[in-house]
Amino acid sequence: MQEWKPTACMLCENNCGIEAKISDDGQSIAKIRGDNLHPASQGYVCQKASRIDFYQNGIDRIKQPLKRTTSGSYEEISWDTAITEIAEKFVAVKNSFGGDKVFYYGGGGQGNHLPASYGMSTISALGGRYRSNALAQEKTGEGWVSASMFGAYAQRGDFENCDVAVFLGKNPWHSHGLQRSRVTLREIAKDPKRTLVVFDPRVSETAEIANIHVRVKPGGDAWALAALIAIMLQENLEKSDWIKEHVSDFEEIRDIFGQLNIDKYCVWAGVDQEQMRQLAKVLFASDKIAWFEDLGVQMSRNSTLVSYLHRLCWLVTGSFGKKGSQYIPNTMRPLMGSNPSLAKRSPVAGAPLLGGMVPCNVIAEEILSDHPERYRAMLIESANPAHSLADTKSFVKAMAALELTVVIDVAMTETARNADYVLPAKTQYEKAEATFFNFEHPANYFQLRQPILEPPSDANVLSEAEIHARLVEAIGEMPAEVAELKEIMRSDGLLALTKAFTQFGRDNPMLNRLAPVALYRVMENILPSGSETAATLLPVTLFVAQNEPACLERAGISGHDTEEIAVSLFNRIIASPHGFVYSIDAEHSSWDRVRTGSGLINATIPVLLPELHALSDGPNELTSEQFPFILSAGERRPYTANTILRGKDWRKKDAEGALRISPEDASDLGLDSGDYRILTTASGSVSVVVEISTRMARGHISLPNGFGLDSATGKDSFKRAGIATNELTAAADRDFLAGTPRHKQVPANLSQAF
C-alpha cells in the first residue's frame, strides 16, 4: 500500500483533515485516519470519514461527456463536440433573450468550493446575473439578519472557551458545525461550571447530554426565544452597561418585550416557564455564552424572525466580541454577500436576493411562468437540485421547460438525468480542491488539498477549471491579456504577475470578472503539477491581503505591499497540504468587522418588526384531522451525508432511512418498528418503514435527509434507497422574506400500507 497522503473529509462542512492510504492499484482510498497536523480538526474524525471511497468510487460515476438524444437516453460525445455545442447554445440563448436569462445553480457542496468561481466565469462571459445554491434554502435569512445588525455575513460562537453553549435547532453530535464537536460537547456537558443548552423538539444526541433541554414544540422557536428575551428584560436580567456601549436603537426592543405576555408565549412555544426563567438566570450569570442556530430553526416557521430573535438574545446577554462568545471570523472568502438591501429582486417573483442569491424555492416557479423575463437556460454544477429542493416534480418540469440545461458533476444524479448535456468532472480527490467553510477564531486556517488519486483509466474527465476555461474560450470571451500575463509569469514570476494582473484589472474590469479562468490559463504548466486549479485563489489572496493585513502578519504572512502579502499567502497555500493558520485575530478584530457605519450593533430591523408584533396572535395550528402529524423532512443521523454518497451500501445501519415516531403514537396506531405505512402530505404519498423512537415527541415524526437517490442498475432501470423527502414538500411553503422552505414542519398523515 502507498504512503499516507493528507487531504480532508468532504462529508460535512467541518472538512476534518484526514490522511488517506491509497490501494496498491492506485484506484481507491483504502484506509483513513485523522490528520494530527491539521490545524483545526487536530486528528478528530467521526464515523463517516471512513466511507469516503463510496464517493471516490461511487456507483453512478460519469466517465464521458453525454448528450441527451431525442429518445431521452444519452449518447457519449467528445469534449470538443460538447464544449462547442454548449457554447453555441448558451450564446444563442443570450442573443435571443439576454445573457441574464442564463441561471447558475450550485458550484459548491461540502468540500468543492473552487469550481463556483470558475463557473461564475462562464456565467460572466455570457452576461448572467442570477444564481443560487443550497445556502439559499438554509442560511440566507440568517446571513441577511447578520448583515442588517452587524454589517457582516458570518458569525460563529467560541464554544471552546464558553461557559454556556446554546444550540437552537441543531444537533452538533451529528451535524457538527464546530470543530471536534463531540469532544467539545462532552467537555462542556461534563464540566460542572459549564452549561449545555439545547432547544429542540427531539431528544437528540446533543439534547440527551444537555444540562438544559428546552423541548420546544415543532415550530414554536419564535415564541420560546421571545419569551426568553421578555423574561430577561422584564426581570432586569439584561447586560445593560454592555448594551449601552455597543447597541443602537435598543429602547424600541425594550418596549416591545416589556409588554410581552410571557405566560401565553410559553404555552404557545410548548415550553415550561420555570425552565425558561431558570435559563434566563444562567445566561445572566455568565459572561461567556456561545450560540449556534441551524436548520432545525432555519427550515422552520418564522425562519428569518428566529434568526433575528436569536441575535437579540446575544444583545441582551452581551454575547459578542469577547472570548467565549460570538465573533466575526476573518474568512478567506465570504460565502455570500453582506449587503442587507432588499432592492435587488428576482426577475419574475420579485423575491429579494438575500446574499445575492435567488431563493431556491422560487426558481422553478419563475421558469414555469410565461413572464418574458423568465430564465431560459441553466448551468448546474456540483449540486442536485432536482432532489434537494422542495417539490421535486416542479423542478424537473422546470428543467424540461428551459432551452438548455447543462450539468457538471461526478455522478449521474437525479438532476443530471434531466439535463441536455452532462459533463463529467474530476472528483475532489483527483484535483486540488478547497472549501471556504473556515470560520475559526482567533486563529483561522485554510487547506488546499492536493490530488491524491488519478481518475480511472477509462474516465474521460476534466477539472471544472478546465471545463470552464474551454467554455469561455468557445464563447469567445477569454481576456486578451492572458498571453501577456503568461509571459510575465514565465519571465518574472508570481509577484510580477500579481502586480500586472492588478494593473490590467484596473483597465479592464472584465479581466476581474473572468479572473479564475484567465489565471488558470496563465498559471497552468507553471504551478506545481496538481495545483493548477488553485489559480483562482490568487484574487482571493489579494482580497484578504488588502482587507486584513494585520491578521495575516500575526500569522507570519507579510510583505511590503498588498501584492507581496498576497503572493506570500498564495505560496503558503500551495506549500501546506495539511492546511495552515493564515490569520490570527486580535481582541478587537470582531468589532473592527462590524460594518454598520456607527460601529454599534443595530437592534432593530424595521422589516421584521411587524412579524415580531404578529407573534402576539399566537401560532397557526399546523395539524388537522386530515394531517394530524408534523413531519420533519430531513433529519441528520449517523449515516446521512446530503446526497454526496449514493446507494445504500455505505450505510452501516438504517439503510432505508426509517420514519421515526414516538412510542405513544406508535401505540395508538398499533405500530411496531419495521412495519410499513403510507406517509401522506399535501404534496404526495410514499411507503415508509417505521422506527419507534423515544427521541420523538407525540405528534412529531421525522425522516432523514439524503435518502431516496436512484442508482442505475441497468440501462434504464434504477434502484431507490429510502425516501426522497422532497416528493413530500411544497415549494410554496416558505419563509415570507428569505424564501427558505419549512421542511421541519410538514403536516402529514400515516395510514395502512396498500
Ligand code: SF4
Ligand atoms: S463527516 Fe465527520 S469526519 Fe467528515 S468532516 Fe464531518 S465531522 Fe469530520
